[in-house]
Amino acid sequence: MAPQEKKKNLKQNILESEKISRREALSTAGKVAISAVVAGVVAGVGGYLAGSAAVPPPKTVTVTAAGKTVTVPGKTVTTTVTGPAPPAKTVTSTVTSTVAPAAAAIPIRIWPGAKGYDKYRLDNPKDVCAILNNMLASMGANVKIDFSGVVESAKLEKVIAAYKAKELPEILGAGHEWVGPFAEGGYIIPIDDYIEKYKLLLTDWFPYAWAWEAMRWKGKTYAVLQDTECRPLYWRRDVLKKLGWSDADLDALPEKIRKGEWTMEDAISVAKEAMDKGLVKWGFYHRPTPGAQPMFVFYVQYGGKIGDPDTGKLIADKDAWLKTLELFYKLAVEEKVMPAMAGTSWRTVHTDFVNGRVLFWFGGSWHWAEYQHVAYHEELGKVPEEWEWENLGFGLVPAPTKGLKPATNTHPWAFMISSQAKNPEVAFLVAVLQTMPTFDVRHCIYGGKLPSRATTYSHPEFKKNKFLSSIVYMHEYTSVLFNHPKMPVYTRLAFDTVTSVEKGEKKPDKAVEDLMSALRAEIGEEIVIKE
Amino acid sequence: MITAEGYRKLIWKAKIKWLIGNIIVYSIVCIPLVPIILMYGWLIAQAFSGVCISSLIPQKLTLKNFYFLTGPIYWGGTPLYKSYWPLVRNTLLLALGTTGLVVAITSLAGYAISRFEFKGRDPLLKSVVVVHSIPGVLFLIALMYILNTIGLYGKGFLTLLSVIIIKAGLESPMYTWMLKGFFDSVPWELEWAALVDGCSRFTAWRKVVMPLIFPGIAAVSIFAFLSGWGEYLLVLTYITDRKWYTLSLALSELTYQFKHVDYGMLAAFSLLYLLPAMIFFLLTQKYLMTMRIVAYKG
Amino acid sequence: MSKKFSNLLRGYVAKPKVSISTGALGGLKSFLKEKSRTFFVIAFLTPFLAALTIMYGLPCALSVLMSFTDMGLSFELHFLNPLLKNYYTIFHVADPRVPVVAQTTILYVGCTLLINAGFSLVLGVLTAYCIRNENVASVLRLLWFLPRMTPVIIYALLWLWFTDPTYGPLSIVSSWIGLKGVRWLLDKPYSQLVMIAVNGYIGASWGMVIYVSSIKTIPLEIIYAAKADGATDWDVIRRIILPLLKWPILFVTSWQTLSLIGSYTEILAIWDGYSYTSGVEVWSLFTYHTAFEGYRFGYSAALAIVMATVALILVAIYFKVFGFKRMLEPSRIEV
Incomplete structure (x- = not known):
């Protein structure tokens, strides 16, 4: 009631002040000036009430700031240290056991990065905690897990802020490239001991070395793999058909690429043919912003290494970069089958590909789902999956020339255990258990991701998904960017250089020199340049 | 002839x-x-x-792109927000709160600086200009320290409130400087007359001077409102509670990594995001025009 | 904080320009007035000074401190061995990008300033004085204001559409006038033109509103009198409006210089990832990249301090040229 009275008083004040003023115009002006202030205050009070509707006594919120202990009838329990007033936090989903009034609570807070299709990154750990709680309750244990989570991923600024506030949640979800920066900053802890202790839980873990490599920083493991994807080369089946390809040819293409029989050289000549016949406007598109695909894919294909796991340093192989840049030069300048992509909007990239104005597109596995959900097609709008199977094809990024290997790139998602975790072991277990095949599979299918456990591949539900099942093989050919705080700088500089080559500003040999000196200047000792 | x-x-x-x-x-x-x-x-x-x-x-x-007015906001295929309206409420709160605070702080300070001579006045005025050139990036971390020290980090509505205060604090030097110019343009005789008539200084400020600089206040309000309405970085960094997210955060989530960007919905969302700002601008601009007469005939 | 504050207050001199107290009780009355005025100034300035100290003073001090360190991701202050190492890197051009970035910044600030302070003056005068129909004028002002109201992400999206190499109206129109195949965001002189336009559209409305509201405070009688004496519109603008706009012009110019030096978000949003090769990497964006992409917070702070120092010098020059001393004085009896 108090705030309402306050409001009334304020209103009266305004009214009275109106009476005093003689000149109408003056009072109007004053009223407006004041009402701007009052509006702020009233809105504030209103908002506060709205907010506190869900939040128990406002007083606690203000004062509990330092409060670490909360008295619960009977016993004093150290609640969480979750920091101040756990109820005030957004608890998108709170799993609380119904009775147990005096149970000790182990907080599991999580910033998983569970937007949109990735919602199971939040729901899986939540359900794991629920199961564990049921177990604990049925045992009559006087302890429970207090799960809370948001959908955001762990972003650097937020992590720093929360760390300084000693409010870092237990589990931080982010792209693997953040393992390096977070470990460097001391925001996450190594989990090698837990892995050793619970290795039985990890026997069907992802079979490829790169997946573990992506979770490491300077020889220590810091994260649990949450999921992966891959970046295939897409093509237009309908356009290729117009060029005389039969269905059988088209169906065999991924396998031909896989064996290294069909290379980028073939792709370029096909693209040229299609462009000459006026079937497409461009032969190739790649992403218009810095990233792995296809810059670093080609680089790896040409024998380049991105980083050295032993020393933890980045690597720039000059020879591999030169060859990579020569390939881009050939695509954009010599053969003119690809435009300089920087500066093209994502919308243009997708609409052009979906509407058949581009033959090949260095995309990502999530685009398959994206075209079903975003209205890029000019006539159909959102395209059904059958349309995609009819008109689109996908495979590995072909070998640049005969003798080299096809490849792709993946971007593993990492669950890291924070250095401020109240109970890191429980946090680790939750992070591991939520990748058990039954949980893993629903995340993969809903989110269009590839699993983190080998057993998930043989899960009947997973097998039913035609698209995912048909890209699983790509993992054998994949590479990941290196875990290093300077990786974004490397990626940007590489993209810069590719752009300058595509624009025809620089010949590859000049561009590679510039790239090396830029890398030296911006990354310094953290990058090893191989001449 | x-x-x-x-x-x-x-x-x-x-x-x-x-x-x-x-x-x-x-x-x-x-x-x-x-x-x-x-x-x-x-x-x-x-x-x-x-x-x-x-x-x-x-x-x-x-009209399908406007579906989010009545239901959850989807990103990709799944709901990102249960409803659009709490976002509007929070953004409005931030914008109006900032405007109110900025107007309060700057009209007080602008008047004092304009009308009085005191030691430290020149350096103060100059420093107001100079601080403006400090890049905002540096504030983020330092302010986070402060916010945490007073225990306001990650506290839902209280954090929003402190974002309002920070925002107003960051904006106020600029508008103080601006309002000082407006105060300067008000003839001193008017105030003098009021003082001679027995008004207190505060009343003279409130009743005589403030109405005369209404154009200035209107301009300050527009700018403060717009900057509060569009604020992104502070909200992103300090507010952890999804219940207190603003439109700008939602917008950035909808364009997240340019994956699953629904351009139709995004355009509709942006149009509605622009609308209140436009309305506010048109309303205050009208006052700007009418107040002119008061300023010189009163 | 408190020291600066109390110094300010101690130094306060309660002398209004016009003395009011007369008569027998003058002495006592003026004493009381004096006291109340001290209180008055303190009360009026407190919120502002608090904001200035907390929001600006502390971060400023912190960034000076940071600039002497190699602060990285762990956010710890380790002082560098030659304390000024970061500054050496900048001034001895140990970093090859510094001169390029400096050049871009000068071009950017100089040219955009012409729009933000110069063209906005034209806009202000035209929409406030020359266009008599108030409805038309306010619609035009609203249109000019649109970029400022638009959230950066959307604004960037609109520009990406506008400059799109294939569908963008800019590319289509430029191919008519013989600029076929120009990639407006990538090719150097053009990308810099776009950069200037992007920020010019945002800045123009800011100056315009300040000019318009200043022009609106000019008594119409003066203009009518001049008109009656046979002055043309041009004379009115040149002899009445412009001289009265001296203060706003100084304000907008110096302010926009500083704003421009510190602005980067629009460039970041539009040229994400290829700003350096497109020749649009300005100093503040460089600072941002150093901090949040390279995680060299110490070096970034040094860059920011250099930037702030340059801004400071510029402001000093402006104040000299425009006779700032006179502007600083408390307002007197004048129209």
């Missing part, structure tokens, strides 16, 4: 002159506007189109 013929000629001449003058004036003001009109034209066309368009002509006219 001017004949009727000559008179007509003169009138014609004047008319042509007027016409040419107007053409020049309008073309200076309007021609650079063409890109803007095209851009926002496209935004409107896209908001009502069922597919992704790259020209100004809407295709497959639909």
